[in-house]
Amino acid sequence: MSDDFTFGESWSSIYREFTGIRGKIAEADETVAFLESYVSNGSALELGIGDGRVAVPLSERGVKVDGIDNSDSMLKLLAERTNMVNAWKGDIANFSSEQRYGVIYCVYNTFRYLLTRESQIACLRSASAALADDGALVMEMNIPALDGFISRQKTSTLCLDSENTILSADIHDPLNQTLTTTVLWFSGTSVKSLPHRARYVYHQELDTMAECAGLELAERWADWARGEFNESSRRHVSVYRRAGQSRSSFKKPTSVA
Ligand SMILES: C[S@@+](CC[C@H](N)C(=O)[O-])C[C@H]1O[C@@H](n2cnc3c(N)ncnc32)[C@H](O)[C@@H]1O
Structure with missing residues (x-):
């Protein structure tokens, strides 16, 4: 795989069919309902917006959605679907915005496409700076599945x-x-x-990186329906707020005996 490889250019031609088969299109309504409940000022920013799988239905609910993606092909797919979403080409590892967003979200493991710890922290810092004071950063990521490897x-x-x-x-x-x-x-x-x-990260490493960016964990769920996050969870949906702004009574899970 070349160093200038970008996910979107390889995947755009099959993205909609693939996400359909993987159940991600069917899931989008639940994702949108979750995200909508955090939109404090009517605006949202998606990091790695892709073809608008989530952004398009969220904008149809009246949220003003902006998005960033580094793939021309993905941005073209989005433009073919809607003119309601304002998206631009950029790197989610390093962006700035004059607007302050009520929700910034990075879903479907997109954060993992940043391949170094430094770029992942830079992404969280950029997101933190673009959040409204009472805004929420929502991240959806799988728990790394590292079982079953033989000779790596x-x-x-x-x-x-x-x-x-x-x-x-x-x-x-x-x-x-x-x-x-x-x-x-x-x-x-x-x-x-x-x-x-x-580049995979466990949820606790993500919390530490978020703290480096001035964010703290406010909630963590196993799915978009707010299922309990526990040792059987295969992914997490985590909500971060600016340090000191956490409004939730969320209690971090304790380990099982
Ligand atoms: C797995 S897809 C997710 C798309 C969309 N968020 C969704 O949930 O269907 C990852 C997206 O992130 C984009 N992407 C990957 N690395 C990126 C980067 N460094 N900066 C901006 N976009 C990136 C890809 O082009 C692709 O559209």
């Missing part, structure tokens, strides 16, 4: 039905906390090869 390699099945076989082949670099992945999608007689690379 693993192949797993993402989808197996009568029409599609989608496999994920991962190489783990534990020193840099990265997974270099090739998704192989077999459908009829065609096969597509879709690369990506991601």
Whole structure:
């Protein structure tokens, strides 16, 4: 995978179909309902907005949504869907905005596409600076699934039905906390090869990085329906506020005996 690889340019042509198969389009209404409940001043900013899977339905609920993405192809897909969302090309690791947003959100593991600890902290600092004083930063990320690797390699099945076989082949670099992945999608007689690379972080590392950016954890859930986050959770939805602004009675989970 070349160093100038960008996720969006490789994935845009199949993004809508892929997210449909993975249940992410069906889930978007629940995501939007969650995000809408934090919009304090009517405005939201999505980091890595993609084709507008979340931003478009959120804007249809009357929220003024802006977005950033570093992929021309993804921004084109978004522009084809709506003119209600103001999106621009940029790097979520380093952005600034004169506007202060009620909600800034980075969902569907997009934060992981920042491949270094430094760029991830820089992203959180940029987001912190763009938040309204009473704003919320919402992050959705999977818990790293590092079981089953042999010699730092693993192949797993993402989808197996009568029409599609989608496999994920991962190489783990534990020193840099990265997974270099090739998704192989077999459908009829065609096969597509879709690369990506991601830097995983556990939720507690994310909390520490957020603290470096002047944010503190206000809530953590297992899903968009506010299920309890516990040792069985496979992802987390975390809400951060500026330090000192936390308005929730949220209690951090304690470990099980
Ligand atoms: C997994 S997709 C998620 C898209 C959308 N947020 C969603 O939930 O469907 C990740 C998106 O982030 C964008 N992206 C990845 N790295 C980025 C970066 N450093 N700066 C801006 N956008 C980035 C990709 O182009 C892609 O559109």
